[in-house]
């Protein structure tokens with residue numbers, strides 16, 4: 001019976017609440033994003049203290065609270081992602097990806113695709129130094145899951161194929177347009193970069209860490225995706241500023 005109530009979840013964020021408690025925002029494949037009250041989690045000997053730390057995969061139990069918040073009653077850490085917690089740069093990326101999920105998904109709406117993507121992205125951050133690749137992967141998969149996948153098969157305006165050269169990712173058109181249709185050279189991405197964006201969108205999750213994408217292409221993607229995310233996801237600019245701030249603090 002009790003096992004049925006266990007929820008496999010990723011801990012996105014934890015905030016101090018009242019004198020001894022914490023608010024723990026979790027994201028589970030089964031129930032989506034929600035914030036739980038962890039009583040006593042601020043106390044040094046609080047039994048929930050280890051669970052109330054961001055960037056772990058946990059299995060938790062909850063009960064309905066009297067107010068709007070459900071209450072975290074017990075649980076265990078399944079994967080602590082210790083390398084993330086030991087590295088400020090990894091923490092910054094993990095927090096940025098958690099923030100993207102927080103700002104873009106409603107409460108209590110299951111999003112198993114996004115859950116699987118975030119788990120894969122945190123695993124990449126934990127196991128490798130390919131942070132930018134993990135971030136671009138998560139951004140693209142999130143857009144896809146939300147029905148905002150950019151059209152990348154050719155120019156949105158004239159139909160020119162990817163063989164035709166360089167492109168611009170247009171938020172307004174929901175995909176790429178060619179340099180000729182764009183009428184400007186700013187924000188241009190190469191056809192190779194577009195192909196790698198397709199790979200990040202479509203490769204099986206286990207293959208994504210092995211995709212070999214150059215730093216230059218990942219930078220082109222970042223420049224193209226920043227305005228795209230800002231256009232579609234309210235608050236994504238704030239999430240990215242948060243990442244920059246953490247990076248600059250180091």
Ligand SMILES: [Zn+2]
Nearest residue numbers: 155158178181
């Ligand atoms: Zn065109």
